[in-house]
Amino acid sequence: MNRFDGKTVVITGGNKGIGYAIAERFTAEGANVVIASVEPQVEEAAAKLRESGAAVSGVVCDVTDPEAVRVLYERAFDEFGQVDISVQNAGIITIAKVEDLTEDKWDATMAVNTKGVFLCCQEAIRQMRKHGRGGRLINTASGQARDGFIYTPHYAASKFGVMGLTQSLAKEVALEGITVNAICPGIIKTDMWDYNDRVWGQMLGDYGPGELMASWVQNIPMKRAGEGKDVAGLIAFLASEDADYITGQTINVDGGLIMS
Numbered sequence: 001m002n003r004f005d006g007k008t009v010v011i012t013g014g015n016k017g018i019g020y021a022i023a024e025r026f027t028a029e030g031a032n033v034v035i036a037s038v039e040p041q042v043e044e045a046a047a048k049l050r051e052s053g054a055a056v057s058g059v060v061c062d063v064t065d066p067e068a069v070r071v072l073y074e075r076a077f078d079e080f081g082q083v084d085i086s087v088q089n090a091g092i093i094t095i096a097k098v099e100d101l102t103e104d105k106w107d108a109t110m111a112v113n114t115k116g117v118f119l120c121c122q123e124a125i126r127q128m129r130k131h132g133r134g135g136r137l138i139n140t141a142s143g144q145a146r147d148g149f150i151y152t153p154h155y156a157a158s159k160f161g162v163m164g165l166t167q168s169l170a171k172e173v174a175l176e177g178i179t180v181n182a183i184c185p186g187i188i189k190t191d192m193w194d195y196n197d198r199v200w201g202q203m204l205g206d207y208g209p210g211e212l213m214a215s216w217v218q219n220i221p222m223k224r225a226g227e228g229k230d231v232a233g234l235i236a237f238l239a240s241e242d243a244d245y246i247t248g249q250t251i252n253v254d255g256g257l258i259m260s
């Protein structure tokens with residue numbers, strides 16, 4: 001018996017990076033999985049996940065578009081009969097000095113990282129109410145929701161916003177058996193890591209490829225960068241029955257980088 005046999009999980013940003021690792025974890029533990037992404041490669045990623053024998057669909061969906069989000073969750077419901085767990089993981093980052101931080105960059109970041117999380121939670125709750133057996137919402141924030149880093153005020157604000165909406169929704173749906181939690185990954189090896197290394201590396205000094213991230217990893221008590229599977233383990237726990245009594249929380253998964 002697997003922990004998530006018969007459960008349906010929606011994962012945004014599920015075609016690569018942390019989201020793909022989360023999808024691998026849920027498929028390995030028996031869930032039906034719908035991965036969504038703004039990138040068309042989501043279909044390929046779903047096909048790769050299906051090689052394990054799991055039931056997986058890939059849906060192209062821009063989480064900033066309420067209609068597309070509605071269609072995503074209805075499709076998950078129609079295909080698998082229910083939505084039990086929803087992981088709001090899609091996110092973007094740009095890095096800019098304050099004088100270069102345009103309104104467009106600000107709005108785009110808030111639209112994906114904060115509004116997108118809200119829209120997905122809203123639709124997931126609608127679907128969970130159809131079966132009335134509760135559910136799990138897990139929102140990906142960031143270490144920057146604890147401690148805003150230089151040249152990313154828009155990203156830090158968007159991730160602090162994720163913590164606020166998580167707490168507020170948790171209170172609203174608690175009596176329905178729906179839990180809402182957020183997680184804060186630290187430094188995780190993905191495409192986002194490569195972008196951060198290159199752009200921050202240029203802005204903060206004369207760092208060669210990989211050098212800035214290598215120096216940041218030295219600040220992690222465990223002295224290693226995180227991997228998608230480290231994050232996936234926490235998400236699977238929060239989605240499981242063992243986390244029945246945990247809601248409205250924000251939990252770091254960062255090798256001890258931030259201890260508050």
Ligand code: NAD
Nearest residue numbers: 013017018037038062063089090091142185187188190192
């Ligand atoms: P990634 O760039 O590898 O993946 C991001 C995913 O989000 C992709 O699948 C992309 O298609 C999707 N996405 C972006 N905009 C979208 C939109 N409008 N609609 C739907 N999907 C969209 O990044 P990652 O490192 O895997 O990051 C995943 C999450 O973890 C993000 O929310 C990110 O902010 C957060 N995070 C990452 C790190 C890290 O070190 N990598 C640290 C802290 C937090």
